[in-house]
Amino acid sequence: MIRSTHFYDLLDCLAGQFFNSGKYSARCAKNEFGIQISLAAKEYFSVAVVPKELPGDRVVLGILFDDSAKIEARDGHTFTIYIDVEKISTNFTNPLAFKLMSLIILAHEICHFTYYYELFVGIGDSTGIREQNIFKYQISEKLIDAVVEEDDNTSQTNIDEHGIEELVETFGGYNKEHFTKGGGTLINFFDFFHNFLEHMNYNQILEEYRNTAQHD
Numbered sequence: 280m281i282r283s284t285h286f287y288d289l290l291d292c293l294a295g296q297f298f299n300s301g302k303y304s305a306r307c308a309k310n311e312f313g314i315q316i317s318l319a320a321k322e323y324f325s326v327a328v329v330p331k332e333l334p335g336d337r338v339v340l341g342i343l344f345d346d347s348a349k350i351e352a353r354d355g356h357t358f359t360i361y362i363d364v365e366k367i368s369t370n371f372t373n374p375l376a377f378k379l380m381s382l383i384i385l386a387h388e389i390c391h392f393t394y395y396y397e398l399f400v401g402i403g404d405s406t407g408i409r410e411q412n413i414f415k416y417q418i419s420e421k422l423i424d425a426v427v428e429e430d431d432n433t434s435q436t437n438i439d440e441h442g443i444e445e446l447v448e449t450f451g452g453y454n455k456e457h458f459t460k461g462g463g464t465l466i467n468f469f470d471f472f473h474n475f476l477e478h479m480n481y482n483q484i485l486e487e488y489r490n491t492a493q494h495d
Contacts, residue, residue: 281397281466283474286389288313293328293385294479298378303330303364319404320396323355323411328385331361338363341388343395343418354411356418358395360388375488379481380446386475387450390468394458397466417462447476 289307296305308325325346333340340361346353362384371377398417403410451472458468476482 283471285315325357330364333363
């Protein structure tokens with residue numbers, strides 16, 4: 280059974296680099312996924328965070344790339360999370376508010392990745408050619424637009440019009456269809472999202488933000 284705790288090392292890897300690199304970029308691959316992700320998946324997947332100017336009001340764009348299309352002899356996929364850091368920092372000028380918004384985005388996007396992982400494991404948890412072909416077929420048939428466009432008229436647009444608490448409720452409120460595009464799943468994405476935030480000390484940072492905001 281796939282649990283939210285299986286992805287805590289991934290979150291630590293990405294968040295640590297994102298906030299400490301000075302470049303708001305991050306990458307997790309192989310052993311950086313931790314011991315609770317399958318060995319085959321650690322070879323097959325990588326996850327990257329890339330700062331990028333995005334069109335319109337969009338602040339996040341997640342895309343699952345087939346690495347074999349760009350890297351010879353590389354069989355696998357990279358889930359890339361593009362974040363418009365400039366847009367967020369413009370709307371959330373308080374550093375703690377910026378951090379809270381960034382954590383919300385990371386938690387939501389890793390929920391997307393958990394479904395890819397579940398699909399991979401369900402197919403056979405193997406990097407064999409047969410399993411890879413089935414995985415690619417499933418992605419192309421069901422999930423090609425799963426996270427390519429996040430324009431559901433939610434807090435991901437016009438983010439300056441929404442409070443921090445509302446953003447949590449909005450991002451945690453997506454239904455299963457948003458993540459699976461009709462596929463089956465045993466993942467409770469609502470619980471995973473909030474578990475991810477709790478692991479990254481979201482509530483503690485939120486309380487600190489509230490205290491500083493009261494004194495501004």
